[in-house]
Amino acid sequence: MDNKKVRTDATITWCPGCFNFQVLAGMQQFLEEEIRKGKKKEDFAIVAGIGCHAKIFDYLDMPGINTLHGRVPPTCLGMKLANPSLNVFGFSGDGDAYAEGLEHTISIARYNVNFKYLIHNNQVFALTLGEPSPVTELGFKDTTIPFGVKVPPMNPINLLLAAGATFVARIFAEVSQVKEILKEATKHKGFAFIEIIQPCPVFHQDAGYKERFYDLKQVRHDKTNLKAAMERAEEFDYSSKSSKIPLGIFYQVSRPTFEELKLNKK
Ligand code: SF4
Numbered sequence: 001m002d003n004k005k006v007r008t009d010a011t012i013t014w015c016p017g018c019f020n021f022q023v024l025a026g027m028q029q030f031l032e033e034e035i036r037k038g039k040k041k042e043d044f045a046i047v048a049g050i051g052c053h054a055k056i057f058d059y060l061d062m063p064g065i066n067t068l069h070g071r072v073p074p075t076c077l078g079m080k081l082a083n084p085s086l087n088v089f090g091f092s093g094d095g096d097a098y099a100e101g102l103e104h105t106i107s108i109a110r111y112n113v114n115f116k117y118l119i120h121n122n123q124v125f126a127l128t129l130g131e132p133s134p135v136t137e138l139g140f141k142d143t144t145i146p147f148g149v150k151v152p153p154m155n156p157i158n159l160l161l162a163a164g165a166t167f168v169a170r171i172f173a174e175v176s177q178v179k180e181i182l183k184e185a186t187k188h189k190g191f192a193f194i195e196i197i198q199p200c201p202v203f204h205q206d207a208g209y210k211e212r213f214y215d216l217k218q219v220r221h222d223k224t225n226l227k228a229a230m231e232r233a234e235e236f237d238y239s240s241k242s243s244k245i246p247l248g249i250f251y252q253v254s255r256p257t258f259e260e261l262k263l264n265k266k
Pocket of ligand 1 (some may be wrong): 007013014015017019020052122126127198201202203
């Protein structure tokens with residue numbers, strides 16, 4: 001294995017302008033930096049589910065598994081139990097994490113398994129032509145749902161906070177934000193849930209996100225305060241086209257990881 005080469009030679013088949021390119025570049029830069037600092041490629045493992053996001057697995061020349069739809073968390077859990085020192089990164093789309101795999105996403109947060117979980121949230125099942133996912137806004141119309149979405153979206157940030165996640169963050173799909181949050185999440189001992197707001201230029205356009213973002217750090221948000229985190233999370237309900245959208249770390253606390261509890265024989 002060439003320790004310096006993080007990208008494969010595979011031809012990238014994402015649509016031109018797809019925000020997955022930003023996530024890939026952020027992850028690549030993060031890994032290259034870690035390797036420059038002395039880490040080896042075999043210190044890491046990546047897991048991807050099914051969806052447009054999952055092609056990242058083909059483009060990163062890293063050890064790992066392209067697993068079943070919705071099964072990224074249990075695959076990461078297996079890796080961590082087999083080798084607790086491995087740095088594991090899971091990738092899912094909103095369909096993968098919030099529909100097919102929701103029960104795993106909730107359980108893994110409760111268990112506090114020490115891996116980092118990145119959700120490429122473009123608010124649709126993009127790979128299969130834009131069907132609504134659990135976070136698609138009310139009224140969204142597409143050829144697959146001509147009368148529009150009639151059920152309100154769920155709020156995954158609040159769901160994960162309620163489930164007991166020890167690190168909950170949201171960023172936009174932009175290279176430097178991806179790289180920075182990966183650094184922060186890697187310092188965290190425990191499960192890190194990172195939602196990446198990521199427009200799909202084909203099936204779910206940018207809803208003026210950039211004008212609506214604000215940085216939680218700049219408003220001195222207390223990331224150890226669960227109630228404050230939940231209130232911030234409520235500000236964007238995934239349906240609104242005008243509300244502010246907080247970015248950054250909503251919540252971060254420390255508690256024993258599942259691996260520590262599992263390996264403790266007492
Ligand atoms: Fe990206 Fe959307 Fe194209 Fe999928 S369909 S590759 S998410 S732009």
